[in-house]
Amino acid sequence: MRSDRLRRRHATTKCFRLLCAAVAWAGIVILAVLLFHVSREGIRWLDLQFLTEFPSRFPEQAGIKSALWGTVWLIILTAGISIPVGVAAAIYLEEFSPKNRLSQLIEVNIGNLAGVPSIVYGILGLVLFVRFLALGRSVLAGSLTMTLLILPVIIIAAREALRAVPDSIRQAAFALGATRWQAVRAQVLPVALPGILTGVILAMSRAIGETAPLVMIGALTYVAFVPEGPMDAFTALPIQIFNWASRPQENFHQLAAAGIIVLLVTLLLMNATAVWIRQRAERTGR
Amino acid sequence: MNTLTKSDAQTLSTEQARPVLDVIDVTIRYGEKPAINKVSLSIPQHRITAIIGPSGCGKSTLLRAFNRMNDFIPNVGMEGQILYMGSDIYARQVDPVEVRRRIGMVFQKPNPFPKSIFQNVAWGPSINGFSGNLEARVEQSIRRAALWEEVSDRLHESALALSGGQQQRLCIARALAMEPDVILMDEPCSALDPVSTARIEDLMFELKERYTIVIVTHNMQQAARVSNLTAFLENGSLVEFGETDQVFTRPQHKRTEDYVTGRFG
Numbered sequence: 001m002r003s004d005r006l007r008r009r010h011a012t013t014k015c016f017r018l019l020c021a022a023v024a025w026a027g028i029v030i031l032a033v034l035l036f037h038v039s040r041e042g043i044r045w046l047d048l049q050f051l052t053e054f055p056s057r058f059p060e061q062a063g064i065k066s067a068l069w070g071t072v073w074l075i076i077l078t079a080g081i082s083i084p085v086g087v088a089a090a091i092y093l094e095e096f097s098p099k100n101r102l103s104q105l106i107e108v109n110i111g112n113l114a115g116v117p118s119i120v121y122g123i124l125g126l127v128l129f130v131r132f133l134a135l136g137r138s139v140l141a142g143s144l145t146m147t148l149l150i151l152p153v154i155i156i157a158a159r160e161a162l163r164a165v166p167d168s169i170r171q172a173a174f175a176l177g178a179t180r181w182q183a184v185r186a187q188v189l190p191v192a193l194p195g196i197l198t199g200v201i202l203a204m205s206r207a208i209g210e211t212a213p214l215v216m217i218g219a220l221t222y223v224a225f226v227p228e229g230p231m232d233a234f235t236a237l238p239i240q241i242f243n244w245a246s247r248p249q250e251n252f253h254q255l256a257a258a259g260i261i262v263l264l265v266t267l268l269l270m271n272a273t274a275v276w277i278r279q280r281a282e283r284t285g286r
Numbered sequence: 287m288n289t290l291t292k293s294d295a296q297t298l299s300t301e302q303a304r305p306v307l308d309v310i311d312v313t314i315r316y317g318e319k320p321a322i323n324k325v326s327l328s329i330p331q332h333r334i335t336a337i338i339g340p341s342g343c344g345k346s347t348l349l350r351a352f353n354r355m356n357d358f359i360p361n362v363g364m365e366g367q368i369l370y371m372g373s374d375i376y377a378r379q380v381d382p383v384e385v386r387r388r389i390g391m392v393f394q395k396p397n398p399f400p401k402s403i404f405q406n407v408a409w410g411p412s413i414n415g416f417s418g419n420l421e422a423r424v425e426q427s428i429r430r431a432a433l434w435e436e437v438s439d440r441l442h443e444s445a446l447a448l449s450g451g452q453q454q455r456l457c458i459a460r461a462l463a464m465e466p467d468v469i470l471m472d473e474p475c476s477a478l479d480p481v482s483t484a485r486i487e488d489l490m491f492e493l494k495e496r497y498t499i500v501i502v503t504h505n506m507q508q509a510a511r512v513s514n515l516t517a518f519l520e521n522g523s524l525v526e527f528g529e530t531d532q533v534f535t536r537p538q539h540k541r542t543e544d545y546v547t548g549r550f551g
Contacts, residue, residue, distance in 0.1 A: 099360060168397035172457070175355065176410035176464060177387035186409065187399055 035264070042257030050258055054224045055240065059251035064259055066223040067240035070139065071208060071266065073227050074236055077143035078150070078207050083200055085147070086154030090196075093155070094162040095184050114152035121149045122216025130217050137218040140230040145213050150203040157199020161192040193281040201274040208267055211238040237263045305369075306331045306468055306498045307352055312366035314347055314356065321347045323522040324366070329468075329515075334490055334499045336513035336530065338506060340550070344522040345502045349470050352500065353389040354382040370468075387414055390461030394473040396453035398445035398460070403428075403437050406445045406456055410464045423463055430496075431459035432489050451482025458489065462497075469493065471501040475508065487512050506546055510534050518542045 045059075053063025097103050125145030135141040165188050173183035214236055222243070223235040237259060244256035305328035314322040321344040329335045337345045347356065354375060356362045367374050375385045398406050407424045416423065424441075428434045433455040437448070445456055454474060461469055471490075475483040490499055490512050503509050509516055509530065516533040518526045518541075526533055526542040537543040544550055 166397075168393060168395060169399060171355065171358075171393060172397045172399065172460075174358065175353065175386055175391035175393075176460065177383050177414055178410075179383055182413050186413070191400060 038257045038260050038264075041254050042259070042261050045255055045258040046261055050255075051262070055222060055243075059249065059255055062244075062252075062255055064237065064240055064262060066226055067235050067237045067259070068262065068266075069226040070219075070223065070234035071237045071263075073139045073230075073234060074143055074146065075204065075208055075270070077139060077230060078146040079200075079204060081143060082147040082150055082154055082203070082207075086151050086200075086203075087158050087196060089151070090155045090158030090162060091184060091189075094159050095188065096180065110152050110155055114156060117212075118149055118210050119212040119216060121145055122213030124148065125213055125217045136231070137220065137233050138231045139227050139234045141217055142214055142219055142234065142236070143230075145217055146207045146210065149210065149213060150207050153203040153206065154199055157202065158192070158196045161195025161199065162188065164195060165191045190281070194278045197274055197278040197281065201271055201278075204270060204274075205267055208270065209238060209263070211236075211242055214239055215242075237266070304331050305329060306371060307500070308367075308369035308372075309348075310367040310369065312348070312351065312364065312368060314344070314351060314365075315363045316359070317361050321522050322351070322519075325519070325522075325524045326366075327517055327524060327527045329498065329500055331498050332494055332496075333514040334494050334501060334512055335515045335517065336509035337500065337502045337517045337519060338504070338509045338545075339519035340545070341504065343519045345519050346472055348519065349472055349500060349502045350391075352468070352470055353386045353391055355386075355391065357382055387464055388466055389468040389470060390464055390466035391470045392454070392457050392461055392472065392474045395477050396450055396457050398448070398453050398456050400444070400446055402442045403445050403448070403456060404441040407460050407463045410460060414464065427459040427463035428456075430462050430493070431455045432485065432492070433459055449482070451478050451485060454478060454482070454486060455489065458486075458493075462493075466497065468498045468500065471499065473502055473504060476504065483508070506534075506548070510546075518545060520545070 050063045051068065052065055053061060054066050055064070056062040093103060093106065122145060125141060125148065129135045129141040129144045130137060133141075135144070169187050169191060170183055173187045178186070219239055220233055220235050223233065225232075227234045241256045241259040241263065244252045244259060247253075307329040309325055309327050309329075312322055312325050313320055325348060337348060339345050350356045351364065351368060352370075352375075356364070364376065368376060370385065370389065374380070375382075399409065401409075404424055407427050408420050411420060411423055425434065425438075428437065433452060436452060437456075445453065448456060454477075458469070458474075475486055478486070487508065490501070493499060494514075501509075501513065513530045515528065516526075516530045517524060518533065518539075520541060526537060526539050528538075533542060534546050537546060
């Protein structure tokens with residue numbers, strides 16, 4: 001009787017484990033199918049020329065140089081603005097600001113902002129950066145719009161990471177006569193850094209793939225030059241892919257697939273760099 | 287102060303030893319509810335003063351008032367005065383950071399920074415503008431915490447690799463590196479095994495020659511073993527305060543007697 005019930009309990013555990021494994025593998029399988037499908041279509045177009053040529057109306061001569069460089073500009077500027085601002089905001093909210101009605105209101109609003117559709121940020125970017133601040137359809141305007149889009153994500157992730165730092169570490173620092181800044185800078189931030197970086201990775205991955213806000217602020221779809229400064233017009237990988245995919249000719253669809261591979265590889269490289277930085281931070285933190 | 291020798295200090299009674307901390311009519315509230323109610327006592331120099339009492343009697347709250355660690359808890363209100371060497375540490379012009387440099391603290395659970403042993407001890411002096419020989423200061427502090435023999439060959443390894451008892455002695459070394467006058471210990475042995483506890487108690491005996499120690503403990507045997515003076519708190523009020531021998535063998539109050547003989551708490 002008793003062993004029977006025990007057997008049933010073990011069976012439940014087994015079922016649950018299998019279910020979890022199935023769900024975990026589903027994600028990997030879907031990604032693999034996607035990659036396989038895309039590579040089969042696009043791999044043939046993927047060569048050095050594809051990376052070094054500007055787009056063309058002849059598929060054989062078309063490349064994604066301008067889109068790739070536009071994305072690189074966009075990512076560097078967006079990261080340069082959003083990471084310091086987002087992390088600083090999180091540090092302020094978590095470590096310095098008094099916990100009152102106002103800070104609760106801010107917290108709820110940041111949560112809401114993270115859920116606002118990206119097209120809305122595009123409209124805001126168009127009105128605020130492109131028109132009102134007269135930045136035009138520049139990389140800078142695009143990056144600022146992307147910054148708005150991912151700031152809530154960075155702030156929320158960084159706050160979670162700071163909140164996960166045991167309070168005993170802060171107490172230890174304060175008891176040694178540290179000021180708040182000294183405690184945060186030397187003891188709290190290093191412990192929170194891996195978590196903050198994880199949030200930054202997610203946020204930047206979102207920025208690199210977003211299309212809607214860029215279309216909204218008027219990033220160009222056909223660009224035959226590489227931006228040389230933050231005020232130059234630009235296009236980005238997702239826009240170029242969208243442009244190719246919406247053409248009727250089959251060859252352009254295959255070009256779009258090749259573009260997707262480039263986009264995924266860029267994303268992968270970026271994430272790998274961030275993971276490497278995170279692991280280094282974890283090691284020195286121990 | 288410096289003219290006192292060790293034997294002088296031991297022969298001095300409570301009244302004669304110079305008070306380092308004077309607690310005058312202190313009431314501490316969390317919101318409305320008082321956690322400490324009109325407590326007055328003075329803590330003499332180079333002695334170990336134990337604060338005992340049942341859980342929730344406010345002993346930690348009182349201890350944390352001595353280095354203004356309660357400042358970090360929202361809605362804490364305090365009335366009365368706490369004088370350190372005669373000056374009010376809650377006076378408007380006093381910077382709490384300055385207070386904590388003079389009055390160090392060791393916590394209930396060992397809380398070393400997730401860094402090397404060396405960095406744990408060196409950080410306090412280095413953020414407080416120490417310009418002398420940092421290595422010497424670190425070595426001296428670790429020696430005083432009776433940890434040097436065990437860690438001298440691995441100063442640059444992680445503090446988290448040490449055992450619980452070693453970590454707690456490292457936390458003591460970290461506090462000593464600030465050269466404080468007073469060391470507050472909040473149940474420093476409650477997370478440790480008996481052997482580690484004995485080592486820390488031995489250490490306290492050595493430390494009291496240079497420092498004034500205030501220890502909060504729920505362990506009455508520990509209070510009886512290590513302290514010169516004992517304060518018994520119950521429900522936020524000071525029931526009895528006196529020489530440890532007297533509190534444990536000839537308590538003046540019934541409640542104290544019931545508590546120290548283990549009838550409750």
